[in-house]
Amino acid sequence: MGKGEQTRQAILDEAFSLASCIGVGGLSIGVLADRTHMSKSGLFAHFGSKEELQLAVLRESQQRFAEVVVRPALRLPRGLGRLRAIVANWLDWTKTCNLPGGCVINAAAAEFDDQPGPLRDEVRNALLALNRSLAATVAKAVETGELSADTDIEQFVFELNGIYQATQQRRRLFDDPEADRRALAAFERLVRDNAVIHAKE
């Protein structure tokens, strides 16, 4: 890796954890230059525009998410177990990565949902991809017979998303130590309601 790539990555590392606290929109070249002990113009040259820097942060976030949340779970056999692993990894991926201030993309989703442009598009695509990935995982749990054949997969993913966001809010805003327990309880209820019926009433 050449010198250029190296510093670019160092900048992204810093930008990533900074964006976690103040949001992707709150990033500023000047502050980032201070934190990385660089000049504004030197840092700027690596991205060409602020927007490109923000996009790079969003892409960085996607990549880390895939590495930390999804990939480890792919080593497990397909089915409910893998889904459980993804959910577990997902719920504490902000601890695993250097994310002092919560998921960057999730925050960006609320920030840019009304501001058309490349940033919104990037966030949207990232979350669409996540939803597809989750849907595929749920679908496999249906195939293995662990979840009912008439499971509404889109609905399942919808509710999973809600559980995640509620958890984030409880943790970050209310400092609720019960957040994780509640999240798992909600998830188990979701699984239970979509499990194969052993005894029909």
Added chain:
Amino acid sequence: MGKGEQTRQAILDEAFSLASCIGVGGLSIGVLADRTHMSKSGLFAHFGSKEELQLAVLRESQQRFAEVVVRPALRLPRGLGRLRAIVANWLDWTKTCNLPGGCVINAAAAEFDDQPGPLRDEVRNALLALNRSLAATVAKAVETGELSADTDIEQFVFELNGIYQATQQRRRLFDDPEADRRALAAFERLVRDNAVIHAKE
């Protein structure tokens, strides 16, 4: 209402719908002055600081929420019906009010959850109050016997919150026309799992 209060309210109206799109943190005195056809200093004088303006917007949001979502439901008899009404009002209160860009407080929650200060405190208190209000409503549905006596009320509210946030994201970011239907489906599943058991297996 004197002239002062009158313009202050006009400013808040504009700030409110603007904040809905760009976030409370993205508000700027200059832009707001343009939109209200005032000078920066004239507008500024009504609040004394930008932070005070932001706080005023958050309080405005709380007030409108109470008027539009909670109050109408209080005319219904306590119990599940009232809860349903609140949920219904809640899900489309962004349409009812002038909120082109989604719930201001919910967005602010993601924005300020890592930035200590009066704004975070205000958001936190607003959402705590909402949670308490929801919990009380659920508790009454337990009292009327419509929900089971061993309903975990905090858990119920937790999941309700998740449903709301998932709905917002689907609507705003994915333009998903099914979002409302999914929200109601999730809500009904939540109610069903906490309903009194008529036939034990």
Added chain:
DNA sequence: GACATAAACGAACGATCGTTCTATAAAGCA
């Protein structure tokens, strides 16, 4: 209508914003 008060303005402040330019220093390669 005169007067005290409150509201709005316009200009300016220092700070920071993203960006551009030119020059210097470092890195990579022959």
Added chain:
DNA sequence: TGCTTTATAGAACGATCGTTCGTTTATGTC
């Protein structure tokens, strides 16, 4: 080592930021 390319620095730009100040205009009261 020498040379080319790349990376970084520094200064400056115009724009906008929140805020302050003094002045002027409107409002409400006697």
